[in-house]
Amino acid sequence: MASNLFSRLIFWPRWFWRQLTSMRTALFLLLLLAIAAVPGSVYPQRSADPNGVRIFFDNNPDIAEVMDDFQLFDVYTSVWFSSIYILLFVSLVGCVFPRTKVHFEALRTQPVQTPQNLKRMPVFQKAQGQAGYLEAALEVLKSKHYKVAMHQDSVSAEKGYIKETGNLVFHFSLIGVLIAVGVGGGLSFSGQRVLVVGDSFVNNLASYDSFSPGPFFDEAQLEPFSVRLDDFQVLYDLQNPNNLGQPIDFIASVTSEGKSSEVRVNYPLEAPGASIYLTGNGFAPVITVFDGEGNVAFSGPSVFLPQDSNMTSLGVIKVPDALPKQVGIIAFFYPTAEQLESGAYTSIYPDPIDPLMTMNVYSGDLGLDEGVPKNVFALDTENLEVVASRDGPNDPIQLRIGETVELPNQLGKVRFDGLLRFASLDVAYNPGGIWVLLFALLALFSMGLSLMTPRRRIWVRRNKDGTIELAALARSDDPRLEEVLVEIRTVIESKVGSK
Amino acid sequence: MTIVLNEPLSQVSLLFVSAAMAFIALALVLFSLQLSKLLGQTPEERAKLSNIEKIGFIVTAVGTVVLGIGVVLRGVAAGRVPWANMYEFSISSALLILLVYLTSLKIKDVRFIATFVTGFVLVTLFAAVSLFYVEVKTLMPALQSYWLVIHVVVAILATSFFAIAAGLHIAYLVKSSNFAKRLMELFPALEQLERLAYRFNVVGFVLWSFTLIAGAIWAERAWHRYWGWDTKEVWTFIIWTLYAGYLHAMATRGWNGKRAAWLGLVAFLAIIFNFTIVNQFFKGLHVYSGL
Ligand code: HEM
Numbered sequence: 001m002a003s004n005l006f007s008r009l010i011f012w013p014r015w016f017w018r019q020l021t022s023m024r025t026a027l028f029l030l031l032l033l034a035i036a037a038v039p040g041s042v043y044p045q046r047s048a049d050p051n052g053v054r055i056f057f058d059n060n061p062d063i064a065e066v067m068d069d070f071q072l073f074d075v076y077t078s079v080w081f082s083s084i085y086i087l088l089f090v091s092l093v094g095c096v097f098p099r100t101k102v103h104f105e106a107l108r109t110q111p112v113q114t115p116q117n118l119k120r121m122p123v124f125q126k127a128q129g130q131a132g133y134l135e136a137a138l139e140v141l142k143s144k145h146y147k148v149a150m151h152q153d154s155v156s157a158e159k160g161y162i163k164e165t166g167n168l169v170f171h172f173s174l175i176g177v178l179i180a181v182g183v184g185g186g187l188s189f190s191g192q193r194v195l196v197v198g199d200s201f202v203n204n205l206a207s208y209d210s211f212s213p214g215p216f217f218d219e220a221q222l223e224p225f226s227v228r229l230d231d232f233q234v235l236y237d238l239q240n241p242n243n244l245g246q247p248i249d250f251i252a253s254v255t256s257e258g259k260s261s262e263v264r265v266n267y268p269l270e271a272p273g274a275s276i277y278l279t280g281n282g283f284a285p286v287i288t289v290f291d292g293e294g295n296v297a298f299s300g301p302s303v304f305l306p307q308d309s310n311m312t313s314l315g316v317i318k319v320p321d322a323l324p325k326q327v328g329i330i331a332f333f334y335p336t337a338e339q340l341e342s343g344a345y346t347s348i349y350p351d352p353i354d355p356l357m358t359m360n361v362y363s364g365d366l367g368l369d370e371g372v373p374k375n376v377f378a379l380d381t382e383n384l385e386v387v388a389s390r391d392g393p394n395d396p397i398q399l400r401i402g403e404t405v406e407l408p409n410q411l412g413k414v415r416f417d418g419l420l421r422f423a424s425l426d427v428a429y430n431p432g433g434i435w436v437l438l439f440a441l442l443a444l445f446s447m448g449l450s451l452m453t454p455r456r457r458i459w460v461r462r463n464k465d466g467t468i469e470l471a472a473l474a475r476s477d478d479p480r481l482e483e484v485l486v487e488i489r490t491v492i493e494s495k496v497g498s499k
Numbered sequence: 500m501t502i503v504l505n506e507p508l509s510q511v512s513l514l515f516v517s518a519a520m521a522f523i524a525l526a527l528v529l530f531s532l533q534l535s536k537l538l539g540q541t542p543e544e545r546a547k548l549s550n551i552e553k554i555g556f557i558v559t560a561v562g563t564v565v566l567g568i569g570v571v572l573r574g575v576a577a578g579r580v581p582w583a584n585m586y587e588f589s590i591s592s593a594l595l596i597l598l599v600y601l602t603s604l605k606i607k608d609v610r611f612i613a614t615f616v617t618g619f620v621l622v623t624l625f626a627a628v629s630l631f632y633v634e635v636k637t638l639m640p641a642l643q644s645y646w647l648v649i650h651v652v653v654a655i656l657a658t659s660f661f662a663i664a665a666g667l668h669i670a671y672l673v674k675s676s677n678f679a680k681r682l683m684e685l686f687p688a689l690e691q692l693e694r695l696a697y698r699f700n701v702v703g704f705v706l707w708s709f710t711l712i713a714g715a716i717w718a719e720r721a722w723h724r725y726w727g728w729d730t731k732e733v734w735t736f737i738i739w740t741l742y743a744g745y746l747h748a749m750a751t752r753g754w755n756g757k758r759a760a761w762l763g764l765v766a767f768l769a770i771i772f773n774f775t776i777v778n779q780f781f782k783g784l785h786v787y788s789g790l
Contacts, residue, residue: 027747027754031762034740041733041777048727076728181726190723237637240504246637248502265640266721277723428723436725440712447708451701476750477694 020087021094029088036084040075043067047076089178096171103164110149111158114459121459121471123482127489129466136495137460140488146458154461163475166450173446176439184432186216189274196284196301196422200228200255203274203427221429223273228255232281232421236351245310245349252278252423263425273429280424282306283313285333285357286417291322292410298322301420304333305377310347311335316379320368327411328362328379344390357416359397360389361407387411454478458485460492502578504635509576513628515569516590520624522562523597527617529555534614537685552610556601559617563597566624570594577635582651583642585778589627592655593620599659607695611686615666646717654710658770660703661742665767667696668760675757693756697749700763704742711735734773741766 019025044052053073057064071078118124127133137155141148146157191208193201201207203225231253237246252263256271263269269276284301291297297319304315317329336349337356345358362384386392387408394408399416406413455475462468472485533551570590574581582591600616603609638647671692674683686692714735719725726732745762748754 023747023751024754027744027751030740030744030747034737034744037733037737037740040728041730045728048729240502240637242506242634243504243636247640248637249640249643266644266646268720268723275723279723426723430724433719433725437712437716440715444705444708444712448705451705477697479694479698 017094020091021098023095026088026091026095029084029091033081033084033088036081037075039072040081043072043075045075046073085178089175092171092175096168096175099164100168103161103168106164107161111147111156111457114151114154114156114461115471118459118461118469118471121473123472123485125470125485125489127468127470127493129462129468130493130496132496133468133492134460134462136492137488140491140495141458144488153463154459157458158456159458160453160455160475163450163453163455166446166448166453169446170443170450173439173443177436177443180432180435180439182432184430184436186214187221188428188430188432189213189217189221190426190428192279192424192426194303194422194424195227195229196303197229197232197420200226202226203271208427221273223271225257225271225273227269227271227276227425229253229423229425230255230260232423234281234351234421236349245351247350250278250281250423252281252425263423271427274427275429277426277428278423279426282422283311283333283335283352284420284422285315285331286420287317287331288415288417289317289319289322289327289329289412290415291319291327291412292325293323294412295323297327297412299417301422302331303422304331308347309350311350312347314377316377318366318368318376318379320366322412325363325411326366326368327407328364328366328381328384329414330360330362330379330381332358334358352419355401355419357399359399359414360392361387361394361397361411363387363409363411454480456481456484458488502637504578504637505576506634509573509635512569512572512576513632515565515572516624516628519562519566519569520621520628522558522565523617523621523624526555526558526562527614527621529558530613530617534682534685538681552613555613556604556610559597559613560601563594563601566590566594566597573635577637579638580648580652582655583638583647584631584633584636585774586627586631586633588651588655588774589623589631591652592658593623593627595655596620596623596659596662599656600663603663603699607698608687609663609667609695612663612666612670615669616663619662619666641721644717644720646713646720650710650713650717653706653713657703657706657710658774660699660706661767661770664696664699664703665764667692667699668764668767671696671760672757672764675760689756693760696760696763700742700745704739704746707735707739707742711739730777731773734769734777738766738769738773741769 044056046053056073067073071080075081115121134150134153134155138148138150141155141157144159146159147161148155148157189212191211193208195201203222205211205219205222229252233249233251233253235248235251237243237248250265254261254263254269254276256269256276261269263276263278265278268278282304283306284303286301287298288296289298298317298321302315302317304313306313313333313335315331315333317331319327319329332345334345334347334356335352336347336354337345338348339345345356362379362381364384367380367383388394388396390396397405397407397414399405399414401416401418404413404415456478457473457475459471460468470485470489472481474481529551533549533555536549536551570581573587573590577583577587581587596616597620600609600613670683670686671689673679674686674692675689687695714732715725718727718729718732741762745759745766748759748762
């Protein structure tokens with residue numbers, strides 16, 4: 001009774017395990033994984049396109065909530081996607097370990113016994129019996145790197161164990177890839193920092209604009225190097241008429257630890273414990289604001305965000321120290337300005353050939369004292385008084401480099417001092433990368449080996465009546481099987497004949 | 500160091516591509532004639548390489564050379580490798596499919612899918628010339644990398660092998676459904692079709708795996724992470740997984756034959772989908788379709 005209960009208790013787990021590690025399940029899970037990956041390419045993902053997710057939420061607030069419950073904006077870290085690949089890898093482990101054991105045994109033991117009925121093999125031939133045929137066969141097969149065994153009246157040989165070896169190494173490498181991805185991701189970090197030409201930053205948490213660490217990241221990992229942006233060059237195509245204004249190259253000249261070097265797209269800078277990538281660029285106009293009492297209330301470069309391929313740029317300047325009233329400015333910068341019929345401006349070329357800045361000016365309480373962090377690239381104008389804008393009481397301010405213009409309502413003056421560029425740098429570190437690569441290459445190599453080498457068994461038997469039977473069997477698709485047997489037979493027979 | 504673009508030369512290249520289309524179309528007609536002629540013949544008569552077929556292959560070869568000139572001229576006109584936007588990708592794929600097919604004729608007798616191959620190439624070239632043509636442009640800096648050369652050329656090569664395998668899958672499925680019985684008698688036995696398709700898919704799969712790895716290395720250089728589930732990365736992964744599924748199916752009892760053929764075909768459709776729909780309508784970092 002007890003043993004019965006016991007066998008019942010282990011029956012289900014065992015049955016389940018056997019199902020999970022069957023080839024059919026592996027196949028099913030692979031296809032499921034492929035299907036499960038699709039939604040992540042249809043809907044914006046938080047990891048790759050957070051802005052897209054925000055826009056999706058704005059456009060479809062109701063469905064978005066529901067979709068979010070199903071983790072459709074985080075597909076690749078979702079419970080359901082993770083379950084599929086974890087199950088797949090559990091299946092993989094359960095499948096590969098027993099096969100490794102079997103394979104090791106096969107490597108150590110002799111080729112299988114010659115089957116009774118060779119006629120049933122896919123390739124079968126009869127030959128004239130001659131003395132020494134079996135011995136010659138043994139020798140020939142051995143010289144062709146078959147593993148051979150002499151039985152009473154037959155020779156059995158096998159070749160191509162490397163096929164299974166390659167297959168197993170391949171599957172183990174996949175486990176290696178997964179572990180390297182997981183561990184590497186855990187220890188990784190990436191941080192973003194915008195640098196205006198002339199500025200520098202030191203590699204510590206406080207100096208990043210945004211920072212995303214992996215779960216095992218430790219602040220001590222950050223090596224204290226510093227980077228200064230000395231110069232930033234953008235080369236545009238000036239030569240080919242229908243390609244005008246296409247960027248040819250972005251070059252950030254930097255000094256790090258006393259050494260100067262370049263960071264370009266595709267060519268990151270190797271810093272101690274991290275690589276530095278160039279991921280964006282734009283203009284940082286230098287502006288000075290004098291308040292109504294004549295004091296310098298603001299001065300310096302401001303990062304303007306590019307809005308289109310001709311680098312129309314948008315910046316926000318907040319001047320909380322201005323007296324008598326706080327001043328907020330939304331500024332547009334046009335590197336090569338052209339006026340549209342509507343009176344608005346646009347930029348027609350990305351390099352500053354005819355630069356112009358226009359400003360919408362607001363005054364009132366900027367709301368910076370409430371302790372709520374504010375987006376530096378946005379100005380909440382709801383509670384502000386419009387001082388100058390296209391549909392305000394005064395026209396927008398227009399400024400060219402070097403000009404100073406009075407603000408309306410005795411708010412003060414603004415001066416456009418000059419123009420700098422900024423570069424967005426990503427600092428990233430992922431120690432898993434190299435291991436992922438190594439395991440992936442190992443997988444590629446072993447898979448190639450496995451798929452390209454055939455595994456063959458060959459038998460030669462002397463019958464009671466003295467005639468010879470030869471047969472061959474392939475363990476996989478093998479179009480050359482028959483040819484190979486004929487070749488071997490020819491060599492054997494020439495050998496026997498020459499004795 | 501600005502590259503000098505040469506749009507007039509690109510127009511000459513376009514002329515060559517169009518001429519190649521004419522040759523391939525003629526070859527397609529010849530191969531179809533050949534098939535209809537075979538229908539009325541006995542098996543012994545069929546075994547011989549007929550004149551029509553011979554001319555068909557000569558015309559295909561000439562078309563391939565002409566297309567090759569067109570592709571090279573496009574590269575010269577753009578001052579770089581000719582596979583950086585959808586137009587260039589299409590003409591280069593068409594060329595490689597033809598080259599892979601003509602080469603594999605030397606190794607395996609795959610004459611019987613000549614109609615499929617020339618037909619597919621013709622559709623690809625037609626789409627390239629009529630829908631995807633763009634003037635030569637320089638590359639955005641993110642694409643200026645020798646990884647572009649390696650990653651993309653291997654992807655195209657993989658696609659060529661997959662395309663031929665897809666033709667074999669279609670032949671298999673039609674033949675096994677007993678549709679167009681008399682026509683399908685001209686094709687090899689089911690088992691042989693299955694094996695041939697497997698061979699082509701295997702080579703394609705190894706190449707595709709390399710594409711995936713090379714893409715990850717490039718992404719690490721250009722975007723600071725080797726894998727970020729960008730739309731194109733997702734689809735490369737999906738395609739890889741589907742073909743891995745196909746390989747497993749071929750090794751699973753009860754799953755080879757028709758099911759595996761369907762799977763191989765679905766995987767190839769995913770490639771086409773990736774190239775057409777994903778390139779143009781899905782948002783992602785790989786915005787180089789040039790349209
Ligand atoms: C992450 C999941 C998996 C992937 C991506 C994968 C991929 C592959 C690939 C690409 C091949 C062909 C390459 C070669 O033969 O070396 C293959 C073959 C094979 N896989 Fe997997 N596999 C996975 C999981 C599994 C599991 C769970 C099993 C066992 C149930 C399994 C059993 C096999 C077997 C037996 C072959 C040999 C097929 C043949 O003889 O052609 N695989 N796999």
